[in-house]
Amino acid sequence: MTHPCETHYGNTSENDITLTVDGKDTYEEVKKSGRYRECKRTQGVSTTDLVGRMLLMTKAHHNYQQHTDNFGRGPKGLSPWTGVSQFLQTSQKIIQFASGKEPQPGDTIIYVAGAFDLFHIGHVDFLDAVSQLSEKPYVIVGLHFDQEVNRYKGKNYPIMNIHERTLSVLACQYVSEVVIGAPYAVTKDLLEHFKVDLVCHGKTEVFPDRDGSDPYAVPRKMGILQTMDSGNSLTTDGIVQRIIKNFDFEFISYVHVYGTCAECAINYSHKRSSYLWKSV
Incomplete structure (x- = not known):
């Protein structure tokens, strides 16, 4: 069935492959209707990685070389040059x-x-x-x-x-x-x-x-x-607080991508309560 929105709006997505629970292309219908456009994502910038930085409270991303090296030593062996979160500025x-x-x-x-x-x-x-x-x-x-x-x-x-x-x-x-x-x-x-x-x-x-x-x-x-008053009260702190309120779900998603490790376990057990009360 065609979604009502498809007759009024176009659809834009990044070039990641997304499938429904039954294995079908998520955007199959809008592609057939000619209302689909695809934008190439920026290589090395990962939403999952950003969420991980919030949850683990690390500062490694401030030091680029250290940040990439750490991924290469990860439990899933992610190479700092081929993994999901490595960003090379040119x-x-x-x-x-x-x-x-x-x-x-x-x-x-x-x-x-x-x-x-x-x-x-x-x-x-x-x-x-x-x-x-x-x-x-x-x-x-x-x-x-x-x-x-x-x-x-x-x-x-x-x-x-x-x-x-x-x-x-x-x-x-x-x-x-x-x-x-x-x-x-x-x-x-x-x-x-x-x-x-x-x-x-x-x-x-x-x-x-x-x-x-x-x-x-x-x-x-x-x-x-x-x-200036933009009329919008959203702040970066506000976004981080939203992530923290969904801490358990986001942490599981992060571990699913990067694997379990001692650092994750330590940060999860020791920083969960301390970061929660600091962020509310």
Whole structure:
């Protein structure tokens, strides 16, 4: 039977093979109706891996070489070069995601900065709101390095490393450029270099710099700082809390992919209760 939605909407999926319980192609009907499109997934970026990082509270993904080596020693013998979760950043991969456009005369250059971890609809709504501040916006996103994000967010944040976060943000239609490893404090040099007209920040908490100073002191003094309300309350912490609330199910799924091991057992027994109460 054809689902009613198929007569009104198209269907888009990544290029993973998915089957129903009886072994049939999940998208068989929509393919027959000509309403199916397939998007090639980014090699090495795995949702299962991201969930595992949340549950095990590890920081290995902040150190790329250590992260890949650990997979090669896993109980299922996943090679760091052929496993499901190995991400290799290349200039060509960045080019595929980047808009490739330079700011044009009359563009309003808007700068925003942050972790943009687990890039989600809250981030998209924020960037959408920022882009609507001008008829010709040129939005530059400054991404903080993993160590900097971990300094002000703690635990094992960011869940996604700098390379993964870069591609996530570049893929957003509202983003024109990304500064990889942007300084935490928005400096005068940065503003002058990119000829920034406006600096925006969301309603989330602004953590002080290492010396206790306001990271937005310069644009605030210049009168070009604007606080934006995206109208969306979803945060990265909120997503992690959802995963933690389904801890048992997610853990079983993770072990099913990567196999049982001493580290999994230890983290499961010792960190389950401690992380649960910290996250609610």
